[in-house]
Amino acid sequence: MSLSNRDIADVFQAIADSMEILGEDRFRILAYRRASEAIADLPMPLADYRARNALEEIPGIGKTIADKIGVLLDSGSLPLYERLNAQAPPGVRDMLQAPNLGPRNVKRLYTELGIASLDDLRAAIAEGKLRGLKGFGAKSEERIRQGLDLLAQREKRIVMPHALSIVETLMEGLRAAAPGLEQLSYTGSLRRARPTVGDLDLLAAATDTGAVIRAFTGLPQVARIVSAGEAKATVILHSGMQADLMVLPPARWGSALQHFTGSKEHNIRFRELALARGLSFSEQGFKRQDGTLIECAAEAEVYATLDLPWIPPELREDKSEFDAARSKSLPRLVTLADLQADLHMHSTWSDGRASIAEMAAAAQANGLCYIAITDHSAYLGVTGGVTPERLERQAAEVAQVNADFAARGFDFRVLHGVEVDITPDGDLALPDEALAKLDLVIASLHVSLRQPREQVTARLLRAIANPHVDIIAHPTGRILGRRDGADLDMEAVIQAAIAHGVLLEINSGPDRLDLDAMHVRRALELGATIVINSDAHHPDNLTWLRYGVLTARRGWASADQIANSWPAEDLLTKVRQKSQ
DNA sequence: GCCGTTTTCGGCCCGACTGTTTTCAGTCG
Numbered sequence: 001m002s003l004s005n006r007d008i009a010d011v012f013q014a015i016a017d018s019m020e021i022l023g024e025d026r027f028r029i030l031a032y033r034r035a036s037e038a039i040a041d042l043p044m045p046l047a048d049y050r051a052r053n054a055l056e057e058i059p060g061i062g063k064t065i066a067d068k069i070g071v072l073l074d075s076g077s078l079p080l081y082e083r084l085n086a087q088a089p090p091g092v093r094d095m096l097q098a099p100n101l102g103p104r105n106v107k108r109l110y111t112e113l114g115i116a117s118l119d120d121l122r123a124a125i126a127e128g129k130l131r132g133l134k135g136f137g138a139k140s141e142e143r144i145r146q147g148l149d150l151l152a153q154r155e156k157r158i159v160m161p162h163a164l165s166i167v168e169t170l171m172e173g174l175r176a177a178a179p180g181l182e183q184l185s186y187t188g189s190l191r192r193a194r195p196t197v198g199d200l201d202l203l204a205a206a207t208d209t210g211a212v213i214r215a216f217t218g219l220p221q222v223a224r225i226v227s228a229g230e231a232k233a234t235v236i237l238h239s240g241m242q243a244d245l246m247v248l249p250p251a252r253w254g255s256a257l258q259h260f261t262g263s264k265e266h267n268i269r270f271r272e273l274a275l276a277r278g279l280s281f282s283e284q285g286f287k288r289q290d291g292t293l294i295e296c297a298a299e300a301e302v303y304a305t306l307d308l309p310w311i312p313p314e315l316r317e318d319k320s321e322f323d324a325a326r327s328k329s330l331p332r333l334v335t336l337a338d339l340q341a342d343l344h345m346h347s348t349w350s351d352g353r354a355s356i357a358e359m360a361a362a363a364q365a366n367g368l369c370y371i372a373i374t375d376h377s378a379y380l381g382v383t384g385g386v387t388p389e390r391l392e393r394q395a396a397e398v399a400q401v402n403a404d405f406a407a408r409g410f411d412f413r414v415l416h417g418v419e420v421d422i423t424p425d426g427d428l429a430l431p432d433e434a435l436a437k438l439d440l441v442i443a444s445l446h447v448s449l450r451q452p453r454e455q456v457t458a459r460l461l462r463a464i465a466n467p468h469v470d471i472i473a474h475p476t477g478r479i480l481g482r483r484d485g486a487d488l489d490m491e492a493v494i495q496a497a498i499a500h501g502v503l504l505e506i507n508s509g510p511d512r513l514d515l516d517a518m519h520v521r522r523a524l525e526l527g528a529t530i531v532i533n534s535d536a537h538h539p540d541n542l543t544w545l546r547y548g549v550l551t552a553r554r555g556w557a558s559a560d561q562i563a564n565s566w567p568a569e570d571l572l573t574k575v576r577q578k579s580q
Numbered sequence: 581g582c583c584g585t586t587t588t589c590g591g592c593c594c595g596a597c598t599g600t601t602t603t604c605a606g607t608c609g
Contacts, residue, residue, distance in 0.1 A: 031592095062581060064581060102607050105606070188609090259595095260609080267594085268594095269593090274593085326585090
């Protein structure tokens with residue numbers, strides 16, 4: 001069993017952690033961290049890169065680390081890793097996770113007191129052993145104890161859609177409670193639309209900063225105030241999430257927003273570019289060599305100072321966005337307003353909660369021009385799925401709904417589709433004759449996701465090759481925080497989808513967001529076409545499209561690459577080409 | 581250890597906060 005990208009990324013992260021504790025060269029440590037993050041975000045297995053002799057083309061990976069990847073792939077272990085494990089073992093590295101405790105002190109606790117795990121640390125604090133150490137007082141010990149408490153109760157990461165809903169309610173409350181607020185935004189990984197986030201970061205601009213802080217800590221959502229000063233506060237919400245608010249003068253809004261949005265990697269690269277021009281950048285603004293400051297009240301001014309166009313937050317991961325910005329080739333990212341259709345919706349014909357007419361009306365109210373009703377095929381546990389016979393009857397209802405729209409003078413259209421299961425053998429759960437009569441066929445994996453890579457990939461490839469299949473829904477089947485997706489050869493899936501004119505879906509369900517952004521980007525690079533669907537089972541679910549759009553944007557998608565931003569006739573032309 | 585619109589050698593982001601300090605080291609975002 002060869003190591004996954006995740007496994008290898010974890011090895012390099014562990015190497016960096018151990019080196020940090022041992023006090024090795026910080027730039028060497030940074031190199032291992034950068035390599036680890038680059039690997040974690042790759043769209044293809046490392047073995048594929050090596051096979052194409054392309055490991056060193058990955059930014060952040062040079063000859064040394066490429067060789068180490070080779071050793072890991074071949075042998076499953078690495079001498080450097082084993083050696084570091086002996087000097088700073090996993091239990092010691094775990095202590096780095098504790099807030100307020102960093103590498104220097106972890107090393108001292110380990111070497112001077114023999115503390116080698118978080119449990120050891122808790123015990124040592126209970127016995128008051130830490131304050132005996134030179135440079136440690138009772139306050140240091142207490143801070144570390146508090147850090148351990150925080151670590152224990154720290155909620156695990158929540159999905160981005162959930163975080164957005166919490167943060168927007170919070171912002172609404174703050175706007176009402178804090179007059180004099182000139183600017184307010186969420187920042188951090190949430191603004192970059194990462195699929196999961198660990199805490200909530202808010203940034204505000206106001207002249208009276210203290211008044212905004214007091215309004216914030218007084219919000220009804222706040223369960224506990226961790227700290228609150230004149231410009232910064234940290235609270236724990238009743239939901240268990242930590243929320244940080246920073247308030248600053250309006251003149252520095254732009255530089256602060258850029259700084260707190262990150263990512264850290266993007267910021268480091270940005271500051272390197274600034275240095276090359278003799279400017280030092282921080283959240284305060286640009287500092288010239290003579291010490292004078294250039295303030296930026298708007299974020300676009302920050303980038304403009306380095307002659308760069310504004311870079312959308314979703315792209316700020318130091319994944320070639322600066323090259324694209326410099327060469328004026330940043331994509332014009334798709335927006336929610338670009339979408340004309342939702343091509344994956346359920347009704348009471350299967351497990352949906354509303355009729356076809358209700359779903360259509362909701363879509364129209366949301367500004368869409370056409371939809372596809374795609375109920376589940378009758379298969380396994382799905383209640384009331386469609387059979388060939390029921391599809392015939394459903395077609396009549398779809399025709400009636402369309403006739404009603406036309407009679408009322410609306411230019412709105414319902415396409416008749418299906419979401420057909422791919423069986424464990426790779427068959428489709430409905431016969432070709434039934435599929436041939438439909439406007440649109442979605443095929444998806446719901447069962448046997450744990451099959452070996454070759455087998456589950458082959459299933460999907462067979463479905464893609466079926467002339468009636470138009471869309472592959474939620475390709476990996478992942479559920480965020482609950483289960484990983486199928487172990488697919490995504491490169492093969494993308495290539496097949498392109499060859500057969502099949503669209504790949506970004507499923508907007510809050511805990512799916514599948515395809516994920518890195519696969520979207522890879523698919524688009526190779527020339528695939530994407531669709532963003534809600535998979536709505538209720539009219540309210542149509543708002544989910546927003547999350548799919550954010551995921552597409554993280555994948556560098558422009559509107560022309562998203563099939564449901566096209567007019568209905570263009571989409572149907574593409575789909576019919578496929579069936580011939 | 582990586583990397584190049586000054587560089588194949590010599591760089592590599594920045595400031596705020598905290599504690600235990602008489603000038604700084606560690607941690608964080």
